[in-house]
Amino acid sequence: MEITPIRQEDNTFLHTVKTVEWLVNNTTVSVFNPIEFTGYQREISDAHCAKIVNYLNSKFYLPTPIICACDYEYKDADSLRIVDGQHRVQAFRKLKEQNETRYNEIKDYQISVIVMEKVDIRLEIDTFITINKTSKRVDTSLAYVLKNKLNIEKNSADLNISKLDYIAVELAVLMNERNPLWKNKISFTESPKQSGPEVISLNAFVKATRRLIGQLEKKGIIEIKWENESEINECIELVEEKIGNLWKFIMGKWGNSIESNESNLKILQGPIGYSSITRFISNEIKDLGDDKLEGISGSAIDMMIFNWINSINLSEDVWYPGNKFSKLTSESGYNIIAAELKKSMKK
Numbered sequence: 001m002e003i004t005p006i007r008q009e010d011n012t013f014l015h016t017v018k019t020v021e022w023l024v025n026n027t028t029v030s031v032f033n034p035i036e037f038t039g040y041q042r043e044i045s046d047a048h049c050a051k052i053v054n055y056l057n058s059k060f061y062l063p064t065p066i067i068c069a070c071d072y073e074y075k076d077a078d079s080l081r082i083v084d085g086q087h088r089v090q091a092f093r094k095l096k097e098q099n100e101t102r103y104n105e106i107k108d109y110q111i112s113v114i115v116m117e118k119v120d121i122r123l124e125i126d127t128f129i130t131i132n133k134t135s136k137r138v139d140t141s142l143a144y145v146l147k148n149k150l151n152i153e154k155n156s157a158d159l160n161i162s163k164l165d166y167i168a169v170e171l172a173v174l175m176n177e178r179n180p181l182w183k184n185k186i187s188f189t190e191s192p193k194q195s196g197p198e199v200i201s202l203n204a205f206v207k208a209t210r211r212l213i214g215q216l217e218k219k220g221i222i223e224i225k226w227e228n229e230s231e232i233n234e235c236i237e238l239v240e241e242k243i244g245n246l247w248k249f250i251m252g253k254w255g256n257s258i259e260s261n262e263s264n265l266k267i268l269q270g271p272i273g274y275s276s277i278t279r280f281i282s283n284e285i286k287d288l289g290d291d292k293l294e295g296i297s298g299s300a301i302d303m304m305i306f307n308w309i310n311s312i313n314l315s316e317d318v319w320y321p322g323n324k325f326s327k328l329t330s331e332s333g334y335n336i337i338a339a340e341l342k343k344s345m346k347k
Contacts, residue, residue, distance in 0.1 A: 002016070002017075003015070003016045003076065003115075004016070012117075013114050013116055013117075014074055014115040015065075015113070015114055016076070016113050016115060017110045017111070017112060017113065018066075018110070018111055018113045019107065019108050019109065019110055020092050020103075020106055020107045020108070020111065021107040021108065023066065023092065023111060023113075024089065024092050024093055024096065026078075026079045027066075027068065027079065027081070027082050028080075028081055029041055029044065029081070029086045029090075030081050031043060032145070032146065034166055034229060034232055035226065035227075035228070035229070035232075037145075037146065037149050037159065037162055037166075038146075039142075040124075040125050040128060040142055040143035040145075040147075041086065041128070041143070042138075042139050042142055044087060044090045045087065048087045049087055049091045049094055050094075052087060052088060052091035053091045053094045053098065056092070056095050056102070056106065057099060057102055060106050060109055062088060063112075064085075064112075065085070065112040065113060065114045066082060066084070066085035066088065066089065066111055066112070066113045066114070067082070067083040067085060067113075067114045067116070067127070067131070068080035068081060068082055068083060068085075068113055068114065068115050068116070069081045069083050069115070069117075069119045069124045069127075070115065070116075070117055070118070071118065071119065072117070072118060073117055073118060074115050074117040080113075080115065081124075083116065083124060083127055083131070084127075084128065084131045084132070084138075088111075092106075121150065122147065122150055125143045125146060125147050125150075128140060128143050129143050129144070129147075132189065133189050133190055139173075139188055140188065140189070141169045141172065141188055142166075142169065144165075144169065144202065144203070144206070145162065145165045145166050145169055148161070148162065148165050149161075149162040149165070159226075160214075161210070163226060164210035164214055165206060165210060166232075167209075167210075167213055167224070167232075167235060167236055167239055168205065168206040168209040168213060169202070169206055170236045171209060171239055171240055171243060172186045172188070172202055172205050172206065172209075174240050175240065175243070175244070179244055179247075181248070181251060184197045184198065185198055185199045185200065185269060186198060186199075186200055186201075186202060186205050187200070187201050188202050192266075199265060199266045199269045199270045200269065200270050200271050200274055201271070204271040204274070204275060205274065207275070208271075208274055208275040208278040208279065209243065209278065211278060211279060212243070212278045212281060212285075213239055214282075215282045215285040215286050216242065216285065218286075219285055219286075219288060221285070221296075221298075222235065222238050222239065222242070238298075241298075242302070242305075245305070245306075246277075246281065246305055246309075249305060249306045249309040249310070250268070250277060250309055252309075253309055253310055253312070253316075254268060254316035254319065255316075256316070267319045267320065267321060267325065267326050268316075268319040271329070272319075272325060272326065272328060272329060272333070272334070272337070273325075275331075275334040276325075276333075276334040276338050276341070277338075277341070279334055279335065279338040280308075280337075280338040280341040280342060281305060281308065281309075283338060283342065284304075284308050284342075288304075308345070311345040311346045312341050312344050312345055313344040313345065313346050314340070314344050325337055
């Protein structure tokens, strides 16, 4: 097939054409591996593929290019990694399994393909995020984890921050799916819109959460094991329980009128409230003496957190739009709020 270069500033892409059959046999997806911290995409969604298969059973009109990447100078026969279009190609594979007659009808149809050759992994990840940042078709949260890891590697080979990032990202996924207080509240694609249900971006959620997870681990309240996915999942579930309980306590203290006013909720559960409250709890845990933690149970830690929240002597209107806390929108502002929460505690 003819290969045509496409030049944009300092970048050159290649445009080519491939058949359905070629794409089925010669492409892979760079799936995230939490043990080795390689790859950046989630496993392909069966539900998304099923919709495409259903379409392909009767129609074939796919004008959008498949975007691929490779680490080397591309030759026409070389295999490729899919950056965008993985669900379409997997749907071709599923169609072959489920309806071979129809697959044989379409296998020689041509698809436009853009190739990023000799691409740096950071640019590949950025391209993946950019393509999907305003779309909910594909989750880019694990690309965020790998991108942070690669940035950290410039200064340190320590994987601890990457592990905290991963736990926080997977926690966000779980809370968005099944926590009654947080269902659909975390935006995985961009900053939350004023009119939508989301109240906090994934980036803000992760930055605040990893601080708390780090303190829980330093004090031996949780243990971060990383030998296999089962151990990792156990850790994520334990953190989910702790963060879930924390927010039950917060809503128990301040939630009565806030639940009836969505704009107020956006302050409390948004980056201002989430970041500053999480910072306040992290500081309290950090200040605990080892004598108070020796042999302590998980339920006892929850009771400590419950008491810290309920000892805050501030009414819920401090979280209302226009009031003092609503104007403290930076990291230094979160420190100010955390200090005010601490200062107000009943002795």
